[in-house]
Amino acid sequence: MLETHWDKPRVYIGCMKSGEVFSEATHKWYExxxxxxxxxxxxxxxxxxxxxxxxxxVAQFISINRSVLRTYxxxxxxxxxxxxxxAVKHVNEAKLCCSSWPSGHLLPRN
Numbered sequence: 450m451l452e453t454h455w456d457k458p459r460v461y462i463g464c465m466k467s468g469e470v471f472s473e474a475t476h477k478w479y480e481x482x483x484x485x486x487x488x489x490x491x492x493x494x495x496x497x498x499x500x501x502x503x504x505x506x507v508a509q510f511i512s513i514n515r516s517v518l519r520t521y522x523x524x525x526x527x528x529x530x531x532x533x534x535x536a537v538k539h540v541n542e543a544k545l546c547c548s549s550w551p552s553g554h555l556l557p558r559n
Contacts, residue, residue: 458504460502461496463541464501469490470490470492480523492526494539498546502545504537507532507537
């Protein structure tokens with residue numbers, strides 16, 4: 450899957466989703482900055498879940514600019530917000546969706 454995108458300098462690959470922004474502090478997925486997402490309280494499309502991929506150029510940009518990049522309550526939403534303003538190719542890859550993983554399959558963590 451990654452080989453097909455190897456030659457692209459700016460790519461963002463993941464299970465692209467959007468969903469409800471939760472404004473209740475007791476909710477598991479509470480977003481303290483919920484009001485910034487508008488009256489519909491819906492997240493923009495972003496690579497959701499446990500895993501996503503960014504190209505080297507995008508990772509370098511994030512590393513260099515990390516002190517000024519806005520973060521939200523959830524890492525995947527934060528990265529997705531950064532990608533909106535960059536000229537990157539968004540790739541929706543179903544293989545990275547949690548529902549496509551075999552039952553009980555755990556990915557190694559470094």
